[in-house]
Amino acid sequence: MGGSTENSAFKKTHNPWALGRTPGGSSGGAAACVAGLMAPLSIGTDTGGSIRQPASFCGVTGMKPTYGRVSRYGLVAFASSLDQAGPLAKTAEDVALLLEAVAGHDPCDSTSANVPTPSYTASVRQPLQGLRLGIAREHFGDGLDGEVDASVREAIKVFESQGATVRELSLPHSKYAIATYYIIAPCEASSNLARYDGVHYGYRTDEKAMLAELAEERKVLEGAGDRAKLEALDTSLVRMYRKTRSEGFGAEVKRRIMLGSYALSAGYYDAYYVKALKVRRLIREDYDAAFKDVDLIIGPTTATPAFKLGEMNEDPLAMYLQDLYTVSANLAGIAAISVPCGISKSGLPIGLQLQAPPFEEERLLRAAHMFQQATDWHTKRPN
Amino acid sequence: MNDKPYEIIIGLEVHVQLQTQSKLFCRCSTTYGQAPNTQTCPVCIGMPGALPVMNRRAYELALRTAVALNLDIPEFTKWDRKNYFYPDLPKGYQISQFDLPMSQNGWLEISDAKGAFEPKRVRITRAHLEDDAGKSMHDEAAGKSDSRIDLNRTGTPLLEIVSEPDLRSPQEAKAYLTELRLLLTYLGVSDCNMQEGSLRVDGNINLHIDTPDGKVATPIAEVKNMNSFRAVERAMAYEAERQYEVWCEKKIKLGDKPGGHKTTRGWDDGQQVTVKQREKEESSDYRYFPDPDLLPVIVTAEQVEQVRADLGELPAAMRTRLESTYGIDPYDSDVLVNQGRELVAYYEELATASGDGRRASNWVQQDVLRTLNEQQATIADFVISAASLADLLKAIQAGDVDNTRAKDVFEEMLRSGSSASDAMAKLGIEKVDASEAESLCRELLEANPQVVEDLKAGKMKAVGSLIGQAKQRNPNVNPGEFKDMCLKIVEIM
Numbered sequence: 001m002g003g004s005t006e007n008s009a010f011k012k013t014h015n016p017w018a019l020g021r022t023p024g025g026s027s028g029g030a031a032a033c034v035a036g037l038m039a040p041l042s043i044g045t046d047t048g049g050s051i052r053q054p055a056s057f058c059g060v061t062g063m064k065p066t067y068g069r070v071s072r073y074g075l076v077a078f079a080s081s082l083d084q085a086g087p088l089a090k091t092a093e094d095v096a097l098l099l100e101a102v103a104g105h106d107p108c109d110s111t112s113a114n115v116p117t118p119s120y121t122a123s124v125r126q127p128l129q130g131l132r133l134g135i136a137r138e139h140f141g142d143g144l145d146g147e148v149d150a151s152v153r154e155a156i157k158v159f160e161s162q163g164a165t166v167r168e169l170s171l172p173h174s175k176y177a178i179a180t181y182y183i184i185a186p187c188e189a190s191s192n193l194a195r196y197d198g199v200h201y202g203y204r205t206d207e208k209a210m211l212a213e214l215a216e217e218r219k220v221l222e223g224a225g226d227r228a229k230l231e232a233l234d235t236s237l238v239r240m241y242r243k244t245r246s247e248g249f250g251a252e253v254k255r256r257i258m259l260g261s262y263a264l265s266a267g268y269y270d271a272y273y274v275k276a277l278k279v280r281r282l283i284r285e286d287y288d289a290a291f292k293d294v295d296l297i298i299g300p301t302t303a304t305p306a307f308k309l310g311e312m313n314e315d316p317l318a319m320y321l322q323d324l325y326t327v328s329a330n331l332a333g334i335a336a337i338s339v340p341c342g343i344s345k346s347g348l349p350i351g352l353q354l355q356a357p358p359f360e361e362e363r364l365l366r367a368a369h370m371f372q373q374a375t376d377w378h379t380k381r382p383n
Numbered sequence: 384m385n386d387k388p389y390e391i392i393i394g395l396e397v398h399v400q401l402q403t404q405s406k407l408f409c410r411c412s413t414t415y416g417q418a419p420n421t422q423t424c425p426v427c428i429g430m431p432g433a434l435p436v437m438n439r440r441a442y443e444l445a446l447r448t449a450v451a452l453n454l455d456i457p458e459f460t461k462w463d464r465k466n467y468f469y470p471d472l473p474k475g476y477q478i479s480q481f482d483l484p485m486s487q488n489g490w491l492e493i494s495d496a497k498g499a500f501e502p503k504r505v506r507i508t509r510a511h512l513e514d515d516a517g518k519s520m521h522d523e524a525a526g527k528s529d530s531r532i533d534l535n536r537t538g539t540p541l542l543e544i545v546s547e548p549d550l551r552s553p554q555e556a557k558a559y560l561t562e563l564r565l566l567l568t569y570l571g572v573s574d575c576n577m578q579e580g581s582l583r584v585d586g587n588i589n590l591h592i593d594t595p596d597g598k599v600a601t602p603i604a605e606v607k608n609m610n611s612f613r614a615v616e617r618a619m620a621y622e623a624e625r626q627y628e629v630w631c632e633k634k635i636k637l638g639d640k641p642g643g644h645k646t647t648r649g650w651d652d653g654q655q656v657t658v659k660q661r662e663k664e665e666s667s668d669y670r671y672f673p674d675p676d677l678l679p680v681i682v683t684a685e686q687v688e689q690v691r692a693d694l695g696e697l698p699a700a701m702r703t704r705l706e707s708t709y710g711i712d713p714y715d716s717d718v719l720v721n722q723g724r725e726l727v728a729y730y731e732e733l734a735t736a737s738g739d740g741r742r743a744s745n746w747v748q749q750d751v752l753r754t755l756n757e758q759q760a761t762i763a764d765f766v767i768s769a770a771s772l773a774d775l776l777k778a779i780q781a782g783d784v785d786n787t788r789a790k791d792v793f794e795e796m797l798r799s800g801s802s803a804s805d806a807m808a809k810l811g812i813e814k815v816d817a818s819e820a821e822s823l824c825r826e827l828l829e830a831n832p833q834v835v836e837d838l839k840a841g842k843m844k845a846v847g848s849l850i851g852q853a854k855q856r857n858p859n860v861n862p863g864e865f866k867d868m869c870l871k872i873v874e875i876m
């Protein structure tokens with residue numbers, strides 16, 4: 001969970017470009033292994049940017065397909081209405097190859113879309129004629145790193161030199177995207193993670209120690225004759241749940257479970273969850289309106305190149321802002337891709353994000369391939 | 384109904400297991416009684432990564448029931464997660480329907496064939512679908528506090544039918560359940576087997592008490608663990624008396640603090656009492672929200688009309704029709720309809736072929752049902768066809784056989800599977816010639832002058848001994864006809 005792999009239950013992943021830096025997250029491992037030439041293809045999952053941000057940090061190509069394009073069956077759910085699996089690879093062509101293999105309707109996933117899957121490999125090399133690109137004002141605001149800004153603008157010029165037209169547009173509700181995401185995702189996560197309760201799945205607290213602890217507490221209360229507290233004392237079942245989940249989950253996961261449980265509670269549900277759903281719809285409507293005039297929206301994948309490991313540990317909010325440019329695509333359910341478009345002075349990859357209307361993965365791949373025909377950023381490898 | 388100064392207010396929540404081959408969101412079998420945890424799959428045990436897919440058949444059965452219960456069917460309904468922790472709930476949530484259930488605002492009419500209460504429409508708040516939890520088996524025998532979990536039942540489709548608090552007596556509560564079960568059986572949506580848990584009832588009950596200061600309501604109790612309709616009736620009756628006693632003693636009203644909140648009680652069938660249950664730790668904040676793994680369900684008005692058209696005749700309509708078509712009274716139509724569609728079809732064939740609906744009703748209720756009961760059989764396995772039995776009834780009407788001997792014929796038909804006429808021939812039953820009967824009559828009257836005296840004095844019972852003697856001489860003598868003949872002869876003597 002989170003944008004750095006530092007909350008992993010196993011171990012941290014390091015960025016092959018700079019071992020002291022994060023590969024991004026949560027699919028940082030999937031991006032790092034492609035960047036590090038350990039695997040030609042990998043699959044990640046993207047709930048708020050978890051394929052595109054690592055792809056950007058690691059200098060690889062990574063796509064979040066349209067919600068419903070790839071089956072979620074078998075994917076451990078974090079936020080079910082946002083989660084989408086997708087490919088990471090060195091080039092758009094390789095991404096096309098893997099996407100073609102994993103895309104398509106799955107009767108075992110009710111949210112999987114029953115739409116035909118085009119042959120991405122057959123079309124990826126065909127350039128797009130008269131491509132209309134949109135630049136969202138909101139993607140070039142405060143906080144955007146100068147080098148990233150310059151690289152993205154350079155990339156836009158590349159498309160223009162290939163005949164694309166560019167216009168500025170606005171996604172007015174994107175400023176609410178992070179807030180909306182951090183209501184909806186934790187709400188769903190709090191429920192999806194309930195099964196890791198020590199009875200059915202996941203870690204379970206040491207039972208003997210737990211029972212001994214309870215017996216001790218009971219003894220103390222009995223000694224003090226505190227009947228009210230005795231009556232309120234946990235049953236062994238409740239204590240087992242309490243300890244299991246306190247000990248088994250890390251701080252970030254617990255933070256999200258608490259956020260979600262709170263937002264879903266009686267009395268808060270309308271103010272948080274229902275309102276977030278309304279904003280989510282407005283964000284989708286922004287995109288629907290924008291895509292009437294443009295074919296793709298182009299901008300940075302992340303505000304900065306990869307940050308240092310440990311840099312965000314004390315600041316969960318700063319970590320949440322990592323998803324600033326990517327999270328809207330998940331909320332709107334549209335498709336988006338990140339392709340390498342530069343290298344910073346400190347030698348870190350920079351990512352370009354292209355966003356497309358639902359089920360237009362083919363358009364994304366063809367545009368990404370056009371770009372990779374004209375540039376060589378995707379061929380750069382860490383030393 | 385009662386002479387106590389209060390009115391009983393009861394609402395019932397019924398969980399009905401729908402009769403599907405597979406579970407609500409996976410392909411596992413719903414067969415009852417298999418070895419623990421053998422009917423499970425990644426979906427119903429909540430394996431990370433597994434996803435639910437709605438069982439269309441379950442939805443159809445739910446829709447059928449909802450339409451029959453006169454519920455409104457909205458076009459759009461969705462699935463919600465009801466979140467709570469319990470060992471028999473592997474996902475950590477139940478998939479249910481919260482604010483947009485598949486049906487709401489219906490009613491079921493109940494009545495009592497013996498008139499114990501006025502017929503009434505019990506309003507039904509809603510009926511919604513949900514998946515069942517598993518079963519916890521507490522194994523404390525070995526001195527351990529271990530619990531075992533069987534997830535075979537997890538994910539079984541349940542329809543929860545919630546009534547308004549419209550029931551005013553334990554009898555009405557039982558009548559509601561009986562009528563509901565009959566309806567569900569007619570619809571073919573559930574086997575309603577309470578022992579196997581396919582029908583579960585919780586009762587919410589309190590009292591409205593007349594006091595000098597006006598009506599007051601007692602705190603509501605939700606009673607669980609009632610495993611038969613009789614238990615429901617008794618638990619409700621017990622609870623009403625208990626609440627009245629508590630009221631007289633403590634004067635705690637609904638909503639009072641402390642003590643006026645809703646409590647949960649369990650029916651103890653052995654002790655015939657309700658017992659307060661430990662309140663659930665997590666109280667009732669289930670943090671409902673729409674299940675993102677499932678799509679909303681859209682039901683069009685045309686689909687609802689199609690379901691309505693395919694319902695077939697339901698019990699209430701059938702009773703009325705039997706009464707008007709065959710001239711039987713409500714008690715009889717109730718007995719017949721309660722036996723199910725197949726028996727009613729048998730009855731109707733018999734009534735039509737014999738031309739006597741009442742006689743047919745009597746024979747079905749007494750002889751046919753008694754036999755089925757003895758044989759532990761259903762009407763589908765019954766040896767005597769409606770057409771054959773109709774022949775026997777016609778023979779009775781024609782006076783070819785009297786009622787008593789007709790029972791022998793029935794037994795013979797049952798034993799040998801033969802037709803009515805063959806069975807009568809086998810038993811040597813034939814109509815006694817009128818002149819032969821008359822000469823037998825005159826002979827017996829002459830031999831019994833005292834009987835003649837008695838008859839002339841108006842002691843009609845005296846004719847009985849003559850009938851007895853006549854039947855000894857010729858078992859085929861029709862007692863009714865013979866009696867009439869005797870009286871006629873005595874009159875002109």
Ligand SMILES: [Zn+2]
Pocket residue numbers: 406409410411422423424425426427428538
């Ligand atoms: Zn299953």
